[in-house]
Amino acid sequence: MVIKTYGGFLISQIKQLQGRVFERMLKESGIDAFNGAQGRILYVLWEKEKLTISEIGHLTSLAKTSLTSMLDRMEESGLVERRADQNNRRQIIISITDKARNYKEEYDRVSLEMNELFYKRFSEEEIEQFEEMLRRLIQNLEE
Template sequence: PQGRILYVLWNHDFISIQELAKGTGLANTTLTSMLDRMEQKQLIRRTTDINDRRKYLIALTPKARSLEKKYRTVTDQMTELTYQGFTVNEITQLEEYLERVLDNVRNAEMSQKK
């Protein structure tokens, strides 16, 4: 989960917890405890939103930024390994199916909150 959080922040730094939850697919309660641990490891910092002082934005530290290249290299290697022997069409189909599975889980979560 920390990798997913870092990935989202590498692409969109200084975002709210709600935006981060949406980008990672993690529940706010899970995300809050993960962010606490990441803050202790000096990977992220919470800053006050200048437009709404009740709201905090999550930002990366220089330490977290230094990990991005290594993370992307490992991710590329894992992707190559995972999709070895798949055609482009098969990869596309698989990713579409997985997206549908995620949508089902998200919809189930949303219906439980109501």
């Protein structure tokens, strides 16, 4: 007997809802220079300062094709800079600009607010169990 499951569908629905709510929260807080997906790119760059496109793709799970067009728009709006790697001219390094750094504090505040909404009515133990299960799902998909 096969059990009917809804995990993939529910995760997809959560992703869509979370994206819309987060976009609205960013706009309401005055952050309109980038969208949620671009915020994921900035988030990893706020942590690391400079990364290759491949590294950004790995850390954000964004496909290289979408990533390239997003980085184009982010570069045009002055949020990131592209430079050839000094050691390997074929490798492009993406770095964060001062303009993007100025958004970090407000973005962190909105992220914290989103996190509180996300885990409302969850105990700490439930949060830990839930996140461990999500890590296992990711591991299953990466194998």
